[in-house]
Amino acid sequence: MATGKALDRFYSVIPAGGVGSRLWPLSRAGAPKFLHQISGTGESLLRDTWQRLAPLSGEERIMVVTGRAHEAAVCEQLPELEAHNLVLEDEQRESSAAIGLAAAILVRREPDVIIGSFHADHVVRGVAAFGQAVRQAVAVADAGYIVTIGIPPREPATGYGYIRATESLDFDGVATVLRADSFTEKPDVDTAVQYLHSGDYLWNAGMFVARADVLLEQLRRSEPELVAGLEELAAAWDTDARTDAVARIWPALTKVAIDYSVAEPAAEEGKLAVVPGHFAWYDVGDFSTIAKLGSNGRRSQLVTMGDAESVHAEDSSGLVMNQTGRVIAVIGLRDVVVVDTDDALLVTTTENAQRVKGVVDALKNSGRSDVL
């Protein structure tokens, strides 16, 4: 095994999509979740992701796949991003197209490239452990597996998907590798408790590492037309023909999540390996999670973000995001969520954080897409 060598062939891919409508009015169609500072590092989630990956693949080997509408913001947040590593989508075609296109472009440039795909809008705490898991995943991927980094559950979460993995694989230099049996959707709370206690399940963090050629072959078996389209696009990508090819091919590509097109079929065929990631990981789906992250779980605390100096709180807990710089006074509210932006204000509680999406739907229906 040549871990060093494999890591030299490693390329990071960051699919940066998804509005995050449960984080309205912070997240908007024009300013999605990954562009915002909500992890507590003082950097955006996208920049956090970049900084985790740069020590592993090098800055010159990180590709970002995002919507054309976000080009300026992404380039501003990632000034080190090289032009040939920015893939702009005219419209979102889901993760199989985004990651598949990155794989198809990169495999033409470097036939033996190993790619790792990491969402732009997740939070990781424990960068060293993250790096160790990625290195191990790269080593396992080099042997032909499609590898996912799974997170040992800390609690019976109902908001995440799970991976069942009971069989160990033997790899030199890799402490633990499991073979994935199956993927499951977000469970109900009883099932989640059972998963937690069984020890057989890990959270699906959507982190996939594989040789690009292996990934594309797996994808081809479930979505042959999609891969044909992606390869045609990739052939034109570094040429003058790109624009025409995108206009012709991209809109017709099948929309399917990579979990369904690659991960689940690979698990069924015994070709999906899981490296447990011993770091804290969060898919920041709602303001309740941001409050929990910001307070490190101390529920009595009020977390302030943005212009925190202008927030005057008494006898309150929860989260106040001050994006406007206005004076915000909060008195006597437990677990409150206040998100203050230029044209919209949200006031709710951490308990009701999931209901924010309903407001977004209601605003859409009432013709207020101007604030979405």
Add this chain to the structure above:
Amino acid sequence: MATGKALDRFYSVIPAGGVGSRLWPLSRAGAPKFLHQISGTGESLLRDTWQRLAPLSGEERIMVVTGRAHEAAVCEQLPELEAHNLVLEDEQRESSAAIGLAAAILVRREPDVIIGSFHADHVVRGVAAFGQAVRQAVAVADAGYIVTIGIPPREPATGYGYIRATESLDFDGVATVLRADSFTEKPDVDTAVQYLHSGDYLWNAGMFVARADVLLEQLRRSEPELVAGLEELAAAWDTDARTDAVARIWPALTKVAIDYSVAEPAAEEGKLAVVPGHFAWYDVGDFSTIAKLGSNGRRSQLVTMGDAESVHAEDSSGLVMNQTGRVIAVIGLRDVVVVDTDDALLVTTTENAQRVKGVVDALKNSGRSDVL
């Protein structure tokens, strides 16, 4: 008794002062409570007061005493206000100076004038009953009493002062007149319950009706220097000497509430009569009262003021004042208070409404007078 004749000599006085810091960030030093639409009529409290009094004294016989800073706003809201009926204070010297100056000016113009003083920032529901009470008070005042209109308590309120009145006075044409025994400060809740059940107490609504000469004589007995100053000012008022007199006299006037300088001494001397007012009256001291007023006491309701169309509420009750026109989403909060203004936002609950003043003090101390 000549009620008609006495009412012909009636002059309304509206002292319009008091910031209302429990109503921050709606009320500000530059835009006090009386200028805002919070009664639910769609008019400001000042305009409501004007419209209650105009049928009684006539528009040309309403005097407004307010701070010079509010001249433009007052004139805009009261275009019918005649110039000689606007008394501008350079700085507030409390109610004895404000009402006493009005009395001193008016008694020089009309020696037998009867004045009635009514706060600019109270809410009255039941204009006919209010008018009836004022007419009765004017009749009693014509006989030489200082008269206050007291409100039979609806509940054991701890935020109002009370008048004890057990002895009836006989007046032709006036259903009920009582002699005031004494005034009490805001009671604790046990005392308030006792007051309510005894039937011997009325709320002190700060409405005083008296012949101007009688009022000034009463005031002179407790504050002779103040009255001397006011009379000197009044002598200069309708002449070229006004500006000099104000600059010289006004800043030195004693600051004392008319309850202490006139009402309490008059009660001790048996010269204070009380006419019960059978109308709903509120001193809108905090947002809790506004919520109660707006919902007519139905606590499950969410009251919206300002741009109500841009408020999207789910499963919430309380009060949302949208002064900015921004979209405001409120989800899952009981008895919430949200007051959204251009440069400051308040989020609290009706239960904590009295604590708003503490925030105003804290902001003052932290150098944020720009938003006060």
